[in-house]
Amino acid sequence: MEIVKQVEEARKPQVPGAQPSNDNRHKPLSMMRSFFPSDAVARIFKPSRSVMTSGKARTNGWRLVFDRRSAPFIEPLMGYTGDRDTLTQVELDFPTRESAIRYAERQGLTYVVQAPAGQVADQVGRQAGSATHAFSDATLERLGLMSLQESYGRALDTAATGNDPSSPESWASPMDVVFDLGLSLEAKRSILMNWAWIEYLPDQATNEGMPENNRPSRLDEVEQALLALEREVEGRDLQGTIARKAA
Template structure:
């Protein structure tokens, strides 16, 4: 028995500003979809061949596309064919998370197929991947704050990131048109603002890495500088508030 999870990703990342070293804002060019709108991807972990004990082919995850049209029989030679070239596409990823990130960046509708005997292994691998992701995000957060001259509050950001799941902090790119919108949102606590902005910066960093690796879906300008400018603005506001409070107490 196999377990299949179905997902639909329709969110697209639309940058609304230029890099932080340019004070003018201009609309970003429209992103051209890489795959047809009716494409449905299937993500699965290849099974190990029954005729070998090797594990090489069972490592990683594959992304393939479901057939969108009925195959036809070539009358002369009897070959099975069709006009749906997407069925010839097969992409490999080291982890399920990497495959999911790719499908979501592409705006693909996709299904995740788990074999019954691998579900427990997937849970363990997923937990390990989550832990590795959290450690990588923490290292990135500390390095970013150090570069911005905010290393003194690395601990505060660590606490904010650790509590993000408990607060159910929303995603920055999906809920605010600009990073400064997070800073100016009166409904957010300071910890929520810090975690949302740092996670947004982490997302932009990963997108930059995808561009460096030549992935075709990463063709729009990076907003990492814009997010870092918002982080600096947030901490300037915090410092100004603390100074004002100290002045009132002194008076």
């Protein structure tokens, strides 16, 4: 009877390390055969709404697709476009970025995660804007104009939204900006401060022994224009005060 029992035990299927079918608990396939070719590269991204549609279907989650591994070809007999890379037809949707990454890692896939386009643009814009604001504050402090920090910050923000020009290419010299009657005070401030920032970068490169385009920096010239602008504003305000008192 003992022999029969051992035979029956041997017939039972062995299931090593059974795991629950749960997205969080599968073991990686690093020691097993992957479903995908070894040269497959997955791309994980958040789908954006098509410009041709008004709905938001299939744009809430994240998607995993595969980069093309071979170029398409023209079928010589029929003339249609052929493709031997069947992975390009695979699209897998996931509720979150983390679940898509977990799947790629379980399959032993090489993968790239793309941040949403709007998030990238916002991040780049915030980084550039914060650098300009920090430079503006340092410049105003050096010129003794720290009381105007809020005014210059507001001018730079207005220019960044596209409501005011900020590029200095239209003027031959910084003082031309000061004397331009077609510009508002905020526009003049944003143009000159952005000009100072542009000139500051090659000035720093020159100081570090890496001159840019072999041209001298005009930072001092721009700073003098900033001082001239604020002296003009101060003088105009003083005249207005005197006129009101006289009246």
